[in-house]
Structures are given as structure tokens and as C-alpha cells.
Amino acid sequence: MPGPESAKLHGDEPHLGGLAARLNWLRAGILGANDGIVSVAAIVVGVAGAMAENGAILTAGVAGLVGGAVSMALGEYVSVSSQSDGQRDLIAKERRELDEQPAEELAELTALYEEKGLTAGTARLVAEELTEHNALAAHLAVELNIDEDDVVSAWHAALASALSFIAGAVLPLLAILLPPAPWRVGTTFAVVLVALAITGSLGAHIGGGSRKRAAVRVVVGGAIALAVTFAIGRLLGASGMV
Template sequence: MSIAPVPPHDQHADEPHRGGIAQRLNWLRAGVLGANDGIVSVAAIVVGVAGATMASAPILTAGIAGLVGGAVSMALGEYVSVSSQSDSEKALIEKERRELEDMPEQELAELAGLYEARGLSAETAKQVAVELTAHDVLAAHLSAELNIDANDVVSPWHAAFASALAFTLGGILPLLAILLPPEGWRVPVTFVVVLAALALTGSIAASIGGSSRLRAMSRVVIGGAIALVATFAIGALLGTAGVV
């Protein structure tokens, strides 16, 4: 009984077989982590200040300082980290390009050997290597030897921008949550808003990574709650002692 072939566009539609995946996932990862850090960092700062005083001016000043400083720090850290990865990938691509120019026969034999080591017969491995080399020699070697796509090298600028923007958007949330309600409601409202937002970012992160949503949400919510309780307690202690 013959089986009708599945059209290419219908095969595993939920799996990321198309190009540009590394950059998109890198952008999303930086964005989600940046938002999560923005929420926790700024919330911890403003709640800590609120523990000492409910006056709007010091809360606003501390919140904006934390927001701006955190966004710049996140962007810089992400840029440096991803730049190192990008530079390493580009160096490997250039090295492979030179080897293909200087010793094409040895590289072809190496490619065939890689496919033979994966279980293909020597004859089939050589045929696969020859056909892939005829199609795109550099792409064939980068994929088999280094698991790199020359058109999918991560961008440090994309990651830095996503991280800074996400941190800013995440940080604005607790700042508004603590400034807009009446003084007596500021801390409780901030706790609720922040923990709900952390649950959302945890869920999104789990969806991107394909992991358990409940586990991811629990981690960030518990961690955020600990940060808020700790900073509020410290602020309240300093305020009671008359330090601030």
C-alpha cells in the first residue's frame, strides 16, 4: 500500500525548520528576561522605599533611577554577551571558508566521514556529501561540522534593544502600581500587580522553551515574592530606626 507524500509545508508545522530561528529566539529570550528583571528590580526598589516612607517624591526618584540604570545595564550586558557569541560564530565561519578554498578534497572527505559516522554507508555518505557540496558547500560543512547557519548568526544589537525595551516596560508596571493608588493601598496593590505580571512572564518563558508552565510560573512568583518581602522589611526597619 502506497503512502501519499506529505507536502513540505505541512510537515511538522509546529517545529522551527525555517531560517532565522536563532535570532528570533534570542530576541524573545532577551525580551522575556528583560521584562522579568525590570518588574522585580524596580518593584524591589520602590517597595523598599515605601517601607520607609510613603511620600511620592522619594519613591518616584528611586523608581526612575532604578528603571534607567537597570535598562542600560541590561542592554550593555546582553550586547557584550551576544557579541562574544556572534564573534565566535563568525570566526568559525571564516575559518571553514578558508579551509574549503585551500583543501576542498580533504573537506569533502571529512564531510562524507561525518555522515558515515552517523550511520550511513560509505557509498551513501559520499553521495550525500557530494550532493550537498554541489548545492551549497559552505552551508553543508557549517551544518554538519559546527551546527551553524551562516544566515542565522545572532545579532547583539537585537538582543540589547529587546532587553532594554523589555526591562523598561516591565519596570514601568510596578512604578505605576505603587504611585497611582492611595497611600494605604500602595504596597498591597504593588504586590498583587507584580506577582501577577511575574506569573505572566513565567508562562511566556515556558511557552518559548517548551517547558512546564506551572513550574516556570512558580519559580518567578516565589522569587519575586521573596524579593518584595525582603526589601519592604529592610525599608520598614530603616524607617522605624530613623535611618531614613
């Protein structure tokens, strides 16, 4: 069995609990920023294609930023609330079963370890030791793959989603407003596509996928979105409808 020295030697390896949850949070943040980049960039480029006034571009961009952030926050809140409520119900049910029928729960935990490949004697010993240490945590981990400490707060998820969207949305807003008028659309295209390549690559790296393929996908998708909205803006502007 590994001792304290082994723990020191491998202290930099990702054995800490909650690592998967933290990676999911990071990936969700990157995806939120990606959504902010594409959504607001498409809006401001479309408006810039139709008219040259900075005020109109700024108004549309800020409206897209605020609306998108609120929408992301609400969607994340509803989604995470449903998930966390379900997890809390399962935790409460498991806690109640452990209080009311501890012997049956110990037998169930033993059987689960036998299914994982342990011999009957070893499975019983493991189940007894884990039950003595923390019965609820043992059952949640093996039966439900839940860690009681990893139940996500819906409010935290909503705030993180909104902030990541805003962080991404600010980039195209600045890119379209700061350069001189003749350069702003081209600058926005360049800045946005570079930013999408970075977020796509980071998201794939966290998920263990191909960074190149992911970057190409988001860049192509972003380029199409920008081109289409800019063309629509140009057509509307040329038609005199705006």
C-alpha cells in the same frame, strides 16, 4: 521524497531555519521583562516602606529602571559580541579551508555523514550534492551547528534586552504610583506577582518545561524579594535614618 504537496500540507509546522534562535530571543525577552519587574518592584516597595513621598518613590523607580536597562544592555552586548566574534571566526576559517582544500573538506563532510549512520555511498552522494548546492552552509551545519544567517548582532541583542527590561519595569512603577497611598504597596504586590506568574509560565512554555512549577518558583522568589525590601524600608523609616 516529499514533494510540493507535502510541503503545502506541513507548511504550518516549525521547519523553517532559525526557529531555535527566534525561540531563544523570545525567552530572553521574557527573562529580561521578568528582571525588570522584580528589580524595580523591589526598589519602589522598599522606598515606599520607608517614606510616603511620591517624588522619592518615582525618583528611585526611574533610577532603577534606567540603571537596570543600561546594565542589561551592556551585559548583553558584551556577551553576544564575544559569541558572535567567535562564530564569525569559525565561519571565516571554514570558508578559507573550503577554498584551499576542497577535496579534503568533501572527504571530511562524507565522514561526518557516515558517523551519523549513512552508508559510505549515500554519505558521499549527500556530501557531494550539498557541497554543490552550498558547501559552506553544509559544513557549518554538520561540523559546527552554525547557520551563517543566525549570527546575532550585539547591538540588536543589547537593544532588545534593554527594551524588555523597561517593559517589565514600567509595570511596578505604575502600580506603586497610581493607587492611593494606603493601597499602593498591596496593589504593587498583587500586580507584580500576577505578572511574574505570567512571565514564568510563558518562559517555561517556550522552553518546554512545567509551566506550573516555573510560575510558582518566580512568584515565590518575587514575593520574598518584595517582602524583604519592604521590611528593610520599614525598618529604616522607623529608625529615622531616612
